Structure formats: structure tokens, C-alpha cells
Amino acid sequence: MGVLRYAILGLLNRQDMTGYDLTKEFQTSLSEFWSAKHSQIYPELKTLAENHLVEFKTEITGNVLEKKLYSITEFGKKELLEWAENYTKIPPLPKDEFKLQLFFSDCIPAQQRIQLLKNQLEQHQKWLEHLNHNLTKFDTVPPTKESEFSDYLVLLGAINREESSCNWLNTCINLCKKRAAKKSDT
Amino acid sequence: MGVLRYAILGLLNRQDMTGYDLTKEFQTSLSEFWSAKHSQIYPELKTLAENHLVEFKTEITGNVLEKKLYSITEFGKKELLEWAENYTKIPPLPKDEFKLQLFFSDCIPAQQRIQLLKNQLEQHQKWLEHLNHNLTKFDTVPPTKESEFSDYLVLLGAINREESSCNWLNTCINLCKKRAAKKSDT
DNA sequence: CTCAAACATGTCAACTAATACATGTTTATT
DNA sequence: AATAAACATGTATTAGTTGACATGTTTGAG
Secondary structure: OOOHHHHHHHHHHHOOEOHHHHHHHHHOOOOOOOOOOHHHHHHHHHHHHHOOOEEEEEEEEOOOEEEEEEEEOHHHHHHHHHHHHOOOOOOOOOOOHHHHHHHOHHHOOHHHHHHHHHHHHHHHHHHHHHHHHHHOOOOOOOOOOOHHHHHHHHHHHHHHHHHHHHHHHHHHHHHHHHHHHHHHHO | OOOHHHHHHHHHHHOOEOHHHHHHHHHOOOOOOOOOOHHHHHHHHHHHHHOOOEEEEEEEEOOOEEEEEEEEOHHHHHHHHHHHOOOOOOOOOOOOHHHHHHHOHHHOOHHHHHHHHHHHHHHHHHHHHHHHHHHOOOOOOOOOOOHHHHHHHHHHHHHHHHHHHHHHHHHHHHHHHHHHHHHHHO
């Protein structure tokens, strides 16, 4: 679908940036819902520039180091707006190796299955803590017009997702344990 | 990582199947957490057979139609078990075009943003209904040893995820509306 | 008997993405 | 002055995935 281009256009719409800056944004603010390495970003910027959706001016840092500061064009803004206003389908069900493993877990010992679940739970809890820490940076809900409002909504979504994952894993662990206990009764 | 091979091995460990049968499984029982088209499955089966993880016997349906019935080998079972007992990392944050759209939604009118959220909510609600319908097929929690137990756990996970998505979208809609109301007050 | 749907197996081109390869500068610390 | 970390930009190779291309049989409904 070529969504990467809109991610880049969206970022450049907020602020002029170099490819290096964009790469950092993907590692930080976008990391919750999109990812791209610099090896993908630089060629994409080149294509975008060829199609006049972005333009750049070369600047010099220090004595010789060249950097390309990219900015979005009017045409680019039009493209971005068009995409931003269109309905998108719900994301395709994401591949999840752990669920696959759980799905086939009837072939391993019950105790082992519980260990796998606990391990997964720990990892999600750790991530949830990290997200909750990020939430403390907002002492109040930002105004809707600000880009921080979008940041806030997306962060709430991430927390929601992790909480739900933890709940599910706990349910699974309890169901497995309950059943294991029953079995040892007989 | 080559997770596809384990998905196929896991399915063949339950029952002998043709490539066509496997394709249907990916469309149904695995669709919640893994996907693969037949164009990926047939070549993978070939590789798996070359590596002696699976084997097949050719059968004839009707008069001439050949089909290959695949089964897992002892070596294949060993490989599967090894994977099944290993800890896996939590799934990489899935790409989500809608969240990207929401992240940049400060560039569209507030009402439009609410429409996008509502549209997304409807889609998730529809999917949730579908999942809840599937849940009614289980009148009781299946025994842990059965493969139906894994099916059940994974289904609970999917329902959990969709409920959480709906909750988050409702939160977003309410925050947007509240803010819109405040604004019109002034 | 006709026709559509399901059964059945494969390949190819294009795209997306990740990792490694490749190179060099600037800045801040020690 | 040395050095490590961050700045800065690219390419090449490989793996994974999708959609289209390609072909043909069998079964069940009307």
C-alpha cells in the first residue's frame, strides 16, 4: 500500500527534517505503530523528491558534512490530507509467534506451558511499566488541536493493549493451573 | 525467522494433510495469529520434504487428480518440540495504519477525526461480534490436554484484544467530543 | 447434462522489510 | 590529543509476503 510515504509526509508536515532525524522519529514517537530503518527511509525520500512531494536543501554542518533538510511541498500536503481523511480498514491480524506456540502447546507438558505463559506475561508487564512511565509526562490532557493530543491518544491505546494482553495471559495461566489442580485430585 | 515451517509442522502434527487442506487451516483456525497463502505453502512443503521434516504419499482422487498427503516425520516432531518449548519474545509492535492516521489527525477537522474513529469502532465491533459467535460453540472449557483447549485460549485472546480496541476507541471519541463541546462554549 | 463451486498444485513478478556492508564527519568527554 | 558517541547518507543482499498467472479435475446442484 505504500504507507511509509505517508508516515514520512506526516512527520515532515510537522517540521522540516533530515533523513537522520526521520529515522530517530521512527525509533521514538512512531515506534508504537510503525517502524522503518534508515535503509528504507533514504530511498523513499529520494522517490518522494522525484515525485515532488518533498523537496530539500543541502546544508553544511561544520566544515564539510553535508546534510539534506527535507520539507513537504504543497503537493505533498495535498496527498497527505487526502490520505488522512480516508477511512482505513482495521489492521490485518498481526502475526503473533507466541499465540502460534500456545495454539500447539497441547504437545508439551502442562507445567512447561504455564512457564511459557508466565514468561510472556513478564515481558508484557515490563513494557506496560515503560508505557505508564511515558504517561506521567502528560500532567493534563493536551488540547485537541495540538499534535500532543494525538500522541496522548496513541499512548492510551498502547497502554490499553498491554493491559489487555496481561489480563488475557493471567486468565490463561489461571485456567491452566485450575485444570492442573483438578487433575492431581483424581 | 522462518516461523511458517513451525505452523505447518504443528498442523501436520495434529493430522495428515494436503497443501490445500493446510491453506484452509491458515484461513480458518490460524487466521487469528498467522497467515500464509498457498503460493507460500507449497514451496515451503517442498523444502520441508527435502529436509526430511515431512514426507508425503501421492493419492488419486477420482480418476486422475493427484494429491499429496503430507505427514510429519519423527525428525519433524523433534524440531517442532524444540521450538514449542522455547521462550519467544513478545511480538514486535504491529504496524497499524489507523494509529498512524490518528497520530497525524491534528491536520484534519475535529469532526472528521471523530468520524474516522467511529468508522474504526464499527469495524472492530463487527469483528468482536463474530468472535463472540465463535465462543458460543464452546459450551464448556475443554480439557487442557485437548487441542480444543488451545483453540479456546487463543479465542479468548482475540476477544480480549477486540474489546480492548473498542474501549480505547470509545475513550478517544469521548475525549474528542468533550473537547469539541468545550470549544463551542467559549 | 450443464455449470458453478470446490478441489488441487504449482510458478512468477513485485513489493516490503531487515541486516549487513560501506564510508566519513562532528562533538563532547577525558 | 585521543577517543567514543552521535551525526549523516547511502547501497546491496536476502528473506518474507502478496497477487497474479497458469492449469486442470471433481463434485454437487439444478
